[in-house]
Amino acid sequence: MNAITLPKPVGDFVDAINAHDLEAVLATFTADAIVGDDGHTHTDPAAVRAWVTNDLIAAKVVITPTSYENGRMIADSDAEVPGGPWVFAYDFVLTGDLISGLTIALA
Numbered sequence: 001m002n003a004i005t006l007p008k009p010v011g012d013f014v015d016a017i018n019a020h021d022l023e024a025v026l027a028t029f030t031a032d033a034i035v036g037d038d039g040h041t042h043t044d045p046a047a048v049r050a051w052v053t054n055d056l057i058a059a060k061v062v063i064t065p066t067s068y069e070n071g072r073m074i075a076d077s078d079a080e081v082p083g084g085p086w087v088f089a090y091d092f093v094l095t096g097d098l099i100s101g102l103t104i105a106l107a
Helices: 009-019 022-026 044-055
Strands: 031-036 040-042 062-069 072-078 086-095 098-106
Touching: 009 022, 009 062, 009 072, 009 086, 009 098, 022 044, 040 044, 044 072
Parallel strands: 031 098
Antiparallel strands: 031 040, 062 072, 072 086, 086 098
């Protein structure tokens, strides 16, 4: 398989999730980041923290990117919850070296 080149904030996000490191995941987002996932929109730091804690870290999510183009990463995703693995599309909005917007949906 060919190596996928990810922008630094996206690569940092993937690495932090796969390490199950709450603070490192949160450090990839701007203070005013908006995250949409599973039918919910998280619009403040406390809501983003709760989403990362409950939906990513506690579930021990592991992301394996398969492609990245124009802000969209397609990734195989698995977790310690029933039903996986899944393929998700992660749509990123980047501001400098941070993520200011993220929407996740089944691909």
